[in-house]
Amino acid sequence: MSGIRTWKPTRTEPWDRRRARHLLERAGFGGTSAEVDRLVKMGPKDAVAHLIAYPPPVAEPLPEFLQMDTAPPDPREAKDGAEREQRFREFVRMQRRATFELKGWWLKRMLTTERPFEEKLALFWHGHFTTESDKVKNPILLYNQNQLFRTHARGRLGDLLLEISRDPAMLIYLDNHLNVRGHPNENYARELFELFSLGIGHYTEQDVLETARAFTGWTIQRGRPARVGTAQFMFNERQHDDGEKTFLGRTGSLGGEDVVRIILDQPSTADFLCRKLWRYFVADEINPEDNEELASWATIFRANGYQLQPLLEILFSSVPFYDERNLARRIKSPVELVVGTLRRLQVEPADRLLQLLTGSLKAMGQDLFDPPNVAGWHGGAEWMNTSTLLFRYNLINVLLSGGVKRFAGLKLSDRLQGVATGDAAATLDGLAEEFLAAPLTTQQRETALAYVRTLHADSDREELLRCTVHLLTSTPQYQVC
């Protein structure tokens, strides 16, 4: 394919533990030393296939915590105001509890899955086609949308765009369920263009207004009771404006399906998505010298009918992906930090641990199912400020000292058996290799070594590992991958 070069190992840029870990961190959530070794043995081509060509997802039963058999009676059928109020409060409590569990459910999946790339992609799509539980409230709809991302994660972008436009959580989130003939609500149309497909600057205000008309009547039909039950997409023909509309240069009695088709005819869509994937998987920044590569990806993406799987194969096999300037240059998201740390240490996600982590993710700026706004998580430097940095450092301390032991009976000495602790230097260097994508400077190593020597003199192996790992994870180097 024109313009695309596949990365090949060389003597100066070998396929080694460093690059294998890079792939494992980016196409997953990192992992143990043994997993890294396994990828090294496979070679880059098989390693990429192993991670991204996981078997297609199969239908799953609704998790138990979302089976609202015990739902209180519908408030709308209450006999008086007091009863309605009481039932309503009960609903809200149930929803909040279930939403909190839903956050933990996803986190547990990320911690335990054998197909980490699937979860990494679902997280990408959740950050792209955002929805906030704060507004949608109904956890079943959020769960369904989350599964929709798994179903279409590597499929065609067109299917995903159409399905998300019909997704009840999205319809509620961006008010399209209230978008009716004669009174268009432009919220969904605007964000669809600006954030989900074209990017700002590739459409006009008039395009937004006309597109909102095309989506009139795309609404939901709620099950009962409405607030905890399910809801289905419904096309309400009576509320659909079938008059002539003109947007993005097309005119006709256009509807929502036409919007998706027309979006895919715009070159900016492929470009926009490729850039977003780059920022998620390759590097926080796009440098001018990357534009040519990105343009080739976009051309191919568009030419092959917006199929995602081939695009992702290209991405993870590309020269820039393995380029020195993109290794250890991405700031880990809070999810990557937490899941990566715990997967590396093979921590069993006990319920209490999941609760602690759910709250911690929020504090670090990545509340699952509740991104800060419709633009999702910007990532990069925006993850990091004085407050979130200290929180990250202290969280790992909690996980290593009280947390993990108490929650899962973890012994670091079991999990880090490969790390030699014969002397202070071996301990420090072994753990730095294990945990840090970017090396310490000579001077930093000297200062750290002075401390580890003190520790080594009078500590057991467990204490030695715990305090050294906490020190090494309390560094800028541990925040990048």
Next chain:
Amino acid sequence: MSCDHCVHTRREFLTRGLTLAAASGTVPSFLTRAAFALDDPAANEAPRARADERILVVLQLAGGNDGLNTLVPYGDDAYQRARPKLAVQANDVLRISDYVGLHPNLAPLKALYDQGRLAPLQGAGYPNPNRSHFRSMEIWETAADSDRYEHYGWIGRYFDNHCAGQPAPDPTLGLRVGRSMPQSFGNAGSLGVSLQTPEQYRWYPSDRRHAAAQQQAFAALNQPADGAWPPLDFLQRTALNARLSSAVITDLAAKIHDAAPYPNSRLAADLKLVAQLIAGGLGSRVYYVTLGGFDTHANQLNDHPNLMTEMGAAVAAFVADLERQKNLDRVLLLAFSEFGRRVQENYSGGTDHGAAGLMFLAGGAVKPGLAGKHPSLTDLERGDLKFGIDFRSVYATVLKQWLGADPKAVLGREFPLLDLLRA
């Protein structure tokens, strides 16, 4: 422009940071070097009392506040016509004039208005308004023209300008209460810190037996180092700022004794922390707090009145607290939102993204009364209010008359100053 403030606060900041760090057994060499750099006549003067330093508190109303249901033009028939479901009824409005009044849930702000401590700025906006949250917020935070992109924030550029030439200015010059950095603070010098609560704003050693040694190693690993590439260099600067500012803030927080009453809300808690840090003498010139949830596309009557309650009560409690501290005359609060909302309500019981909106100033130094002219409800641009006050004129006025900065140097060009503050 004088940079006395920088020298002064930097000196005191570093001295306190050093003292505190020394008390906990660590004196990072970077700090020692920075402290030596202060060995100049200006820095050797006795610390100046802070009581004359003016402070700006920015309140961001995120999501696009409906200005028309905040400062309500109840005297205009066009308002009632455009808002059949959402109009605040004339009888409920807290009247300021025959034309406008405040939302009924803003009684605490009405009291401030009556005391001459609140000035609503009507019709604030900018030419060629953008109706995207993100772009419009970016325009407000970077003070850019709507077709130009500015890398840094308007407050960040003030920081840079203010501290130009200083080797190690105080990073707490700007403080955001919360866990993210506002775009307004973006600056070249890595200034500005953010925190939610002082208790969480410090690094806790994991090694109890060798806490001091671990802390010392931690310090060495968390400061700028040679040869760091992006984003490691950025992370190292952030880490240094975190370390230095947490020492000062931890110390200050330990001395807080407060009994000031605040309502029970997130915004109130954030403003309370600001008031405590001001009382404690933290060197911050600009604080930044946010109240979100203003994107009321649907069922606005469920949400907007509650936001009015939360905002009004929190701001009034903050002002009362500052007055008790005798700091009200040196604190100015500036509230803004990325846009107002469409004049005509939508069919979902809400309002869509609009253009010109409402800003307000509060504090002991505001010029009492309404500022600006209320925009016409019938002479609209794409259904939205036309602006009368360019928000950058408000920034320019605050920069010049409040913070003593050169607005042209910060904003890139001249904007007419407004008569908003008492001399």
